[in-house]
Amino acid sequence: MKTRSMVLVALFAAFTAIGGFIKIPVPYVPFTLQIVSVYLAGCLLGPKLGMFSQLVYVLMGLAGAPVFAEGGGPSYVLKPTFGYLIGFVVGAYMNGWFMKTFQFKKAASIFLANFSSLLVVYLCGCVWLYAAMKWIIEKPFAIGQTLWFGFVLPVPGDLLLCTVCSVIIARILPRINVVISKQEVAL
Amino acid sequence: MINSMIIGKYVPSDSIIHRMDPRAKLLLVFIYVFIVFLANNSVTYIVLTMFTLVLLFLSRIPIAFILRGLKPILWIVLVTFLLHMFMTKEGDLLYQWGRLAIYEGGIKQGIFISLRFLLFIMITTLLTLTTTPIEVTDGVESLLAPLKKLHVPVHELALMMSISLRFIPTLLEETEKIMKAQAARGVDFSGGSFSERVKAIVSLLVPLFINSFKRAEELATAMEARGYRGGEGRTKFRQLTWKPLDTFCLIAVFVLAMILFVLRS
Numbered sequence: 134m135k136t137r138s139m140v141l142v143a144l145f146a147a148f149t150a151i152g153g154f155i156k157i158p159v160p161y162v163p164f165t166l167q168i169v170s171v172y173l174a175g176c177l178l179g180p181k182l183g184m185f186s187q188l189v190y191v192l193m194g195l196a197g198a199p200v201f202a203e204g205g206g207p208s209y210v211l212k213p214t215f216g217y218l219i220g221f222v223v224g225a226y227m228n229g230w231f232m233k234t235f236q237f238k239k240a241a242s243i244f245l246a247n248f249s250s251l252l253v254v255y256l257c258g259c260v261w262l263y264a265a266m267k268w269i270i271e272k273p274f275a276i277g278q279t280l281w282f283g284f285v286l287p288v289p290g291d292l293l294l295c296t297v298c299s300v301i302i303a304r305i306l307p308r309i310n311v312v313i314s315k316q317e318v319a320l
Numbered sequence: 321m322i323n324s325m326i327i328g329k330y331v332p333s334d335s336i337i338h339r340m341d342p343r344a345k346l347l348l349v350f351i352y353v354f355i356v357f358l359a360n361n362s363v364t365y366i367v368l369t370m371f372t373l374v375l376l377f378l379s380r381i382p383i384a385f386i387l388r389g390l391k392p393i394l395w396i397v398l399v400t401f402l403l404h405m406f407m408t409k410e411g412d413l414l415y416q417w418g419r420l421a422i423y424e425g426g427i428k429q430g431i432f433i434s435l436r437f438l439l440f441i442m443i444t445t446l447l448t449l450t451t452t453p454i455e456v457t458d459g460v461e462s463l464l465a466p467l468k469k470l471h472v473p474v475h476e477l478a479l480m481m482s483i484s485l486r487f488i489p490t491l492l493e494e495t496e497k498i499m500k501a502q503a504a505r506g507v508d509f510s511g512g513s514f515s516e517r518v519k520a521i522v523s524l525l526v527p528l529f530i531n532s533f534k535r536a537e538e539l540a541t542a543m544e545a546r547g548y549r550g551g552e553g554r555t556k557f558r559q560l561t562w563k564p565l566d567t568f569c570l571i572a573v574f575v576l577a578m579i580l581f582v583l584r585s
Contacts, residue, residue, distance in 0.1 A: 134473055136548055139480050144532055146487075151492060185477070196456040206389070
């Protein structure tokens with residue numbers, strides 16, 4: 134792995150942490166900018182490095198650095214919401230894979246890549262929520278309840294961010310690509 | 321802020337637990353996760369609780385810190401307890417009020433499951449209280465070293481974690497600075513309609529991005545200039561040493577697992 138790509142991965146992991154600290158107060162469900170950096174990492178760094186950046190973020194939190202929404206530490210694994218963090222890792226990979234395979238350029242098509250990673254994040258989140266309720270807390274939710282609390286309630290804000298992000302990425306991408314490809318960011 | 325990232329929730333002291341090798345502590349926590357699920361009756365839960373309390377005592381960490389570590393996850397424990405208490409219908413009926421009925425089995429199961437939670441959280445809190453995130457990173461790198469054979473970039477991941485831990489406080493500081501600078505230019509971060517808020521955030525993100533890419537660039541150049549070329553044959557500033565104490569602790573955990581296995585019903 135090149136030094137330059139390692140530093141960039143570390144930077145995007147830091148972005149995810151910062152995104153968690155910037156909370157936008159919106160009625161009903163406050164949402165953070167974390168998922169923005171998942172899109173950015175996937176789109177700008179590509180599948181593998183994007184995935185690594187989110188993995189580094191999750192590992193940092195598990196190692197005890199207070200980077201998650203409510204602190205950090207290994208006990209976070211027990212939280213029913215831990216699945217979303219795993220979703221970040223998989224989602225960044227998905228996003229990068231779409232961008233790499235189809236070479237999206239326009240905002241509308243980038244939205245497609247972002248939306249797919251959004252779905253992956255929520256899929257992981259809901260599966261974990263369901264599993265945690267069933268085996269850790271040992272009082273299973275019904276599938277409908279899981280979807281209501283894990284998907285329908287928190288999704289509108291993220292969907293909005295997804296749209297805004299696609300527009301931003303479409304503008305950043307041509308400029309960043311020049312920088313990143315010149316420096317041969319690769320494994 | 322810099323300290324809160326690199327040190328995490330670390331409480332400095334010179335206890336036995338502090339002096340343990342981070343690798344031993346990580347292994348201990350890892351094994352403990354499975355051991356917790358071995359306990360399934362009162363005797364095993366008492367043994368497990370005693371073991372955990374002894375560890376807490378040995379760490380000589382003020383109880384207030386541990387309680388603070390429990391706080392964020394306490395509501396889950398509470399919800400779990402209440403769910404089990406009201407929903408399990410086993411054993412004798414103890415109390416009934418309208419449709420709410422509390423059975424003996426419910427209370428018992430509620431206590432067991434929430435105790436399992438509490439014990440697990442206590443052990444992991446103990447890990448983060450006696451070990452800095454950097455130490456944990458070093459420990460994980462050393463423990464996962466065999467995975468290098470499978471082409472998992474273990475060393476790189478550990479290094480990226482350390483870099484990122486150092487980046488976060490710098491970026492936070494920068495975010496604050498830019499927010500103040502933009503506020504001085506008339507950007508309102510706390511009010512306005514939604515579109516105005518998005519615009520405010522963009523005015524924060526653009527300079528933040530440019531600055532941090534510059535910083536990353538500088539760091540990469542500095543590393544290359546000093547001859548960094550990956551983990552191969554690299555010496556370490558922070559050395560890990562495995563002591564007899566660590567071996568002893570691991571044996572103690574295995575003995576505990578055996579005891580629990582015999583006593584469980």
